[in-house]
Amino acid sequence: MKRDLWDAEHRCTKCNSVMKRKKMTIEGMEIRSWECRKCKEIVLHPEDAQKMLVFSKLKKGIPVKVGTLGEALIMRFPKEVAQLYRITKGEEIKLRAESPKKLELSVD
Numbered sequence: 001m002k003r004d005l006w007d008a009e010h011r012c013t014k015c016n017s018v019m020k021r022k023k024m025t026i027e028g029m030e031i032r033s034w035e036c037r038k039c040k041e042i043v044l045h046p047e048d049a050q051k052m053l054v055f056s057k058l059k060k061g062i063p064v065k066v067g068t069l070g071e072a073l074i075m076r077f078p079k080e081v082a083q084l085y086r087i088t089k090g091e092e093i094k095l096r097a098e099s100p101k102k103l104e105l106s107v108d
């Protein structure tokens with residue numbers, strides 16, 4: 001098993017003190033971070049910082065092309081979106097009408 005960055009000891013780049021792990025919730029997303037015990041500097045886990053970046057892009061909306069597969073219309077998920085929402089091939093996603101111009105996808 002790959003040893004995660006999360007399990008390793010981190011030292012503050014500002015004061016060199018040992019940092020403690022801290023989980024935060026930002027906009028409903030669990031974000032792993034480290035906080036310096038001394039100067040309170042916070043560093044986000046790079047994977048989670050990347051997730052937040054994708055999430056904020058998605059909040060503004062991203063264009064997705066509709067293609068065809070035989071008779072059906074298909075929509076492609078950008079890889080980073082699929083990773084963020086843990087969508088995998090064969091998975092069932094719920095589609096719900098919000099208005100004639102708006103569809104909602106849920107992955108739960």
Ligand SMILES: [Zn+2]
Pocket residue numbers: 012013014015016017036037038039040041
């Ligand atoms: Zn510090």
